[in-house]
């Protein structure tokens with residue numbers, strides 16, 4: 001299937017949503033697993049798009065059409081990640097920090113957590129710290145998953161943790177952070193309970209933190 005994954009990656013990189021969707025459907029019909037299609041076709045596409053952007057070969061319009069192609073494919077794949085109904089593991093509040101519009105990774109994390117049995121409260125992208133805090137209170141959340149893709153916005157994760165502290169809900173919830181610029185070191189520095197490099201890590205971590 002390696003050839004098809006490369007083909008899918010190229011469609012997404014070039015923003016060919018229709019062709020990408022057709023191939024995703026073909027892969028699913030052929031017994032392909034949603035997780036594999038995401039990990040081996042879609043995520044490498046976004047990595048390549050990022051490289052091209054850095055090398056000034058791609059600009060914002062190309063980034064946008066590629067992201068749209070990825071999102072269209074994810075609409076088909078997300079429901080498949082929720083394979084079986086399992087007993088609820090707890091409630092997870094997910095969101096991308098204030099100032100940051102990147103939500104593709106956050107959506108994958110949310111879908112995988114949902115698939116693992118967590119109830120999901122998805123706050124979307126560009127989420128102010130106060131909104132995280134009120135969602136934790138309102139939904140009695142067990143864990144919060146905060147995402148950031150920009151070096152300039154990852155700093156806002158510290159605000160999220162501080163706001164949870166000043167609002168007196170820090171100790172009632174576990175905080176995990178992730179996103180391309182994040183590291184374990186940074187997570188430790190800001191006082192998060194955990195860091196995950198990808199969505200599979202997010203699931204492992206959430207189960208560990210809540211269990």
Ligand code: B12
Pocket residue numbers: 043046047049050051053054060063064067099100101102103104105106108109144145146147148149150151152176177178179180181195196197198199200201202205
């Ligand atoms: C698509 C994209 C966009 C799209 C976003 C569309 C959308 N709906 O999300 C658009 C075009 C809008 C965009 C805009 C911008 N972007 Co942009 N974008 C990207 C790109 C190409 C891919 C990101 C992506 O979706 N990756 C795929 C997903 C699956 O990966 P992920 O997000 O990392 O998530 C995974 C893990 O990190 C982890 N994870 C994520 N969150 C969490 C949370 C937890 C708790 C855990 C445990 C794990 C976890 O699990 C996920 C699944 O495996 C990256 C390049 C890259 N290599 O990352 C640049 C990139 C992030 N963008 C960049 C830039 C500069 C920008 C802009 C500032 C450009 C501009 N000049 O306007 C704007 C900023 C807008 C804003 N205010 O947010 C830079 C950031 C540089 C930096 N160091 O800060 C990058 C790295 C490109 C580059 N190489 O220069 N962008």
